[in-house]
Amino acid sequence: MRESGIGGARLLVVDDNRVNRLLLTRNLELQGHSAASAENGRIALEMLRRESFDLVLLDMEMPEMDGFQVLEQLVNDLQLRDLPVIVTSSLEGIDSVVRCIELGAEDYLAKPINPVLLKARLGASLEKKRLRDQQKEFVRRFATPEVAQDLQTSGFALGGKRVDASVMFVDIRDFTPLAESQPPEETIELLNTYYTLMFDAISAHGGIVSLIIGDGLMVIFGAPVPQPEHCDSAVRAAMEMIETIDLFNVERTGVGKPRIRIGIGIASGDMVAGYAGTNERATYTCVGDTVNLAARLESHTKVAQRSILIDGATRAALGDRIPVEPLGPIQVKGKSVAVEVYAVLVEN
Amino acid sequence: MGNDMDGNKGNDVIDLATFRALQDSAGADFVTELVDAYLDEAPRMLETLRSSLAARDQDAFRRAAHSLKSNSMTFGATALAAIARNLELTTREVVAQGDARVLDAAAGEQQRVAAALQELTNA
Numbered sequence: 001m002r003e004s005g006i007g008g009a010r011l012l013v014v015d016d017n018r019v020n021r022l023l024l025t026r027n028l029e030l031q032g033h034s035a036a037s038a039e040n041g042r043i044a045l046e047m048l049r050r051e052s053f054d055l056v057l058l059d060m061e062m063p064e065m066d067g068f069q070v071l072e073q074l075v076n077d078l079q080l081r082d083l084p085v086i087v088t089s090s091l092e093g094i095d096s097v098v099r100c101i102e103l104g105a106e107d108y109l110a111k112p113i114n115p116v117l118l119k120a121r122l123g124a125s126l127e128k129k130r131l132r133d134q135q136k137e138f139v140r141r142f143a144t145p146e147v148a149q150d151l152q153t154s155g156f157a158l159g160g161k162r163v164d165a166s167v168m169f170v171d172i173r174d175f176t177p178l179a180e181s182q183p184p185e186e187t188i189e190l191l192n193t194y195y196t197l198m199f200d201a202i203s204a205h206g207g208i209v210s211l212i213i214g215d216g217l218m219v220i221f222g223a224p225v226p227q228p229e230h231c232d233s234a235v236r237a238a239m240e241m242i243e244t245i246d247l248f249n250v251e252r253t254g255v256g257k258p259r260i261r262i263g264i265g266i267a268s269g270d271m272v273a274g275y276a277g278t279n280e281r282a283t284y285t286c287v288g289d290t291v292n293l294a295a296r297l298e299s300h301t302k303v304a305q306r307s308i309l310i311d312g313a314t315r316a317a318l319g320d321r322i323p324v325e326p327l328g329p330i331q332v333k334g335k336s337v338a339v340e341v342y343a344v345l346v347e348n
Numbered sequence: 349m350g351n352d353m354d355g356n357k358g359n360d361v362i363d364l365a366t367f368r369a370l371q372d373s374a375g376a377d378f379v380t381e382l383v384d385a386y387l388d389e390a391p392r393m394l395e396t397l398r399s400s401l402a403a404r405d406q407d408a409f410r411r412a413a414h415s416l417k418s419n420s421m422t423f424g425a426t427a428l429a430a431i432a433r434n435l436e437l438t439t440r441e442v443v444a445q446g447d448a449r450v451l452d453a454a455a456g457e458q459q460r461v462a463a464a465l466q467e468l469t470n471a
Contacts, residue, residue, distance in 0.1 A: 016411070016415070017389070017415045017418060017419060018385050018388075018389050019382060019385050019386045019389060019418075019419045019422060020418060020419070020422070022381070022382055022385055023374060023382055023422060026374050026375075026378055026382075027373070027374060030373075030374070030375075061410070061411050061414045061415070062411070063408070063411060090414070090417060090418050090421065092433075092436060092437060111418050111421065111422070112366075112418070112421045112422045115373045115374075
């Protein structure tokens with residue numbers, strides 16, 4: 001009944017004994033899977049790192065690199081540590097079996113392998129893997145690869161740490177009147193295109209989207225994965241975003257639609273970053289003065305009539321690599337002293 | 349297949365229930381291929397047992413015995429499996445003595461298993 005869901009998995013049989021390899025491969029093929037085989041642990045790891053497999057059936061007693069060593073390597077490999085392993089062996093002693101399970105083996109099948117039992121265990125393991133993959137896919141879709149990776153390595157825990165990073169706020173100018181002047185479907189379609197374009201530019205420069213509010217985005221560069229050049233990355237992402245929007249506008253005006261304009265504010269420095277929310281729903285975000293300043297700079301783009309505004313710290317880190325125009329000290333809300341603001345020069 | 353002959357040969361060397369079950373689940377033709385592979389490999393396993401014993405290499409000795417045990421169980425060669433299991437559990441001291449006579453029983457039984465398997469598949 002479940003055949004269609006779990007049948008057709010791609011499996012790797014690891015066994016130094018040819019008869020065992022042939023027989024197990026045969027049984028798996030009879031059950032509708034495709035199976036490759038490796039005759040020792042070293043070859044198996046090479047294959048696992050080169051090709052994609054759904055599950056490994058691993059013998060323990062092997063020359064060169066035995067099953068225990070393979071399990072140890074898999075556990076320490078971020079790409080492979082979720083790969084389910086069923087140990088197939090006729091190990092003497094319960095201790096060895098316990099050791100396999102402790103090393104992360106999903107299940108244990110004693111040799112000679114009973115095909116009916118094999119089918120049941122395999123089905124259960126593949127189903128578990130399918131659920132895990134689905135979970136990972138959700139995380140991947142709703143978080144960036146960096147956050148997904150961070151979640152995988154450090155696990156999920158609410159709470160933050162101090163980081164040195166750049167924060168970017170992006171907003172579509174006059175979006176509300178635009179949205180009100182067109183059918184809702186068109187607005188959502190516009191937003192989807194806009195997000196796709198923005199996310200591409202952001203990811204290309206290592207930024208992660210922390211928040212999406214309507215047409216507004218909050219983006220972090222330099223956390224959770226430290227990025228020494230986070231100021232450069234943020235500004236270059238911003239410039240690419242402006243360029244992309246320019247191209248998008250050519251397309252829009254071509255079909256008689258109004259241009260859209262975006263404003264971007266970037267500030268850099270110390271902030272607290274981490275997962276905030278509840279255990280049920282949380283986002284990777286950051287808080288602090290730097291974050292507030294970036295938000296203020298974004299809203300100041302309307303007043304300053306510039307697309308990208310950055311703070312003094314970001315400006316200092318850029319050096320002469322990117323031309324900027326000093327706009328002088330500006331009083332922003334929430335700051336007692338005026339802050340130096342720079343406009344990044346983009347062809348407009 | 350000559351059932352009488354199979355029965356006589358099989359009874360003490362090969363457990364026929366195990367062997368038939370293997371044929372049922374994997375297919376008789378495939379089992380013939382599998383037996384060929386085994387007949388190919390078994391002398392090598394015995395050779396590895398001999399050479400590792402001569403070299404006093406406990407790990408290689410244990411692995412070869414383990415392999416022989418594993419294959420014997422697959423085909424229902426119960427007696428050979430038991431002999432191989434004893435070899436697998438052979439203590440370091442016995443391997444250190446390097447006395448090749450510990451392999452006599454395995455070599456003799458392996459010959460009988462090979463003959464029985466050949467007969468069971470060459471029908």
